[in-house]
Amino acid sequence: MPELPEVDALVEFLRPKVSGDFVTRTDVGELSILKTVDPPLEALAGLEITGVARSGKALIIEFEGLELVCRFARAGWIVWHDLVPTGPVKMGKGPLGLRVHLASGAGFDLSEAGTKKNASVSLVHDRAEVAAVAGAGPDALWIEANEFSRLLAGSRSRIKTVLEDQEIITGIGNAYSDEILHTAKISPFAPASGVDAPELLDVIRGVLGAARETLTGLPPSKVKAAKKRGLRVHGRTGQTCPVCGSTIAEVSYTDKSLQYCPGCQTDGKKLSDRRMDRLLK
Ligand SMILES: [Zn+2]
Structure with a gap:
């Protein structure tokens, strides 16, 4: 399971690559990955990514007024594409949970290996709407x-x-x-x-x-x-x-x-x- 150091490394990798880029499209490969319905994922199309952050073991992609909270569970992780595949996604087949297409032509997947599908994505106005984030204790690196x-x-x-x-x-x-x-x-x-x-x-x-x-x-x-x-x-x-x-x-x-x-x-x-x-x- 990805822990604090790995997610921090992911944040440092993604931040310069996606900040300032725009989402053009999202593909869902595994319906159960999406934990929220309102606002819908389609709301991301056309939005600029303003930042990338970590909260506990979760990755957060930030937009003006919206946050995409990705939780990896045991076997989830991000797959980066310099050139994101644009073909149709087969639902429920393979590790792909969610694919995000960017205006630059790049993109990334939240993918999850294995048969247990526990990784999750929540699109919210504020990360505190995600119970696991709101209920988390102080960060292991910053606790006094x-x-x-x-x-x-x-x-x-x-x-x-x-x-x-x-x-x-x-x-x-x-x-x-x-x-x-x-x-x-x-x-x-x-x-x-x-x-x-x-x-x-x-x-x-x-x-x-x-x-x-x-x-x-x-x-x-x-x-x-x-x-x-x-x-x-x-x-x-x-x-x-x-x-x-x-x-x-x-x-x-x-x-x-x-x-x-x-x-x-x-x-x-x-x-x-x-x-x-x-x-x-
Ligand atoms: Zn020893």
């Missing part, structure tokens, strides 16, 4: 230390859960929360209320900031692979920790898994893998 301390102190959840909860702090998902906790040498299962918040916040800024620097300047098609290359524990079960040499372990859930280093994060102890526990009973 005292506010972060207060949020952690008041939590009864595990730190991994808190970092991924967009209503508490927005921008971090499964991959970068694994990376952040590995760098901070904190167990993903540690109670959030016991964590040194200012210290963890420094790590959050460091990990997200470094990822942003690595990914910014890359075209959207290269971002995912570059993100993977930069990860030290996430998705690396069974590999060697680059910090301490231990074998990276994982905890599996029904639809996802987390990775951690027992040497760096849990005093060598293995965390309970619920799926495995159930199988062994």
